[in-house]
Amino acid sequence: MAAVASHTAMSIPSISLDSYVVDSLLPDLVGHDRQPSAFLVYLVLWRLTHDAGTPTARVALRDIAEATGLSKRSVQSALSWLVTRKLIAVARASITAIPVYTVMRPWRRSSREEPRTAR
Numbered sequence: 837m838a839a840v841a842s843h844t845a846m847s848i849p850s851i852s853l854d855s856y857v858v859d860s861l862l863p864d865l866v867g868h869d870r871q872p873s874a875f876l877v878y879l880v881l882w883r884l885t886h887d888a889g890t891p892t893a894r895v896a897l898r899d900i901a902e903a904t905g906l907s908k909r910s911v912q913s914a915l916s917w918l919v920t921r922k923l924i925a926v927a928r929a930s931i932t933a934i935p936v937y938t939v940m941r942p943w944r945r946s947s948r949e950e951p952r953t954a955r
Contacts, residue, residue, distance in 0.1 A: 851887040856943045861923075869917070876904040877914040878923060878939070885939045892927075894936045 857878075865875040880903045884893035900915075901908045918924040925938040 851883050853882065853887075854941065854943070856941075857882070860943070865921075869921075871914065871917050873904070873906050873910045874914040874917045874921075874923075876906065877911055878918055880904055881918075881924060881937050881939045885937070886941075892936050892938050894934050896934050 861878070862875055865878070866872045877900060880900055881893060881895075884895060885891060897908050897911055897915075900906075901911045904911065906914070915924070915926065919926060922942060923940050925940060927936045927938075
């Protein structure tokens, strides 16, 4: 009984997502694009960036594979798909360097954009 009580007293970490990620991006990537691995990779990168309060994350392919349970090849395909969809940006210092990922939020207008006016 004490083990159950201590388990319920522990705080389970959670992440904060834009509702668009679940309401639109999930069905789009998984249903329409048939790329469920891309959605899993996006969630992991979101956790490492937006949820951690940092704009970028330097993370190895192997670490993403371990975090998602996907093969490294599946992660590579998912990353390529996310770049094509402009959902992430990737920067590398060299071909062998660990990439730096930026998770994009194209559904949010940049604060630098002018408000649209009716014509």
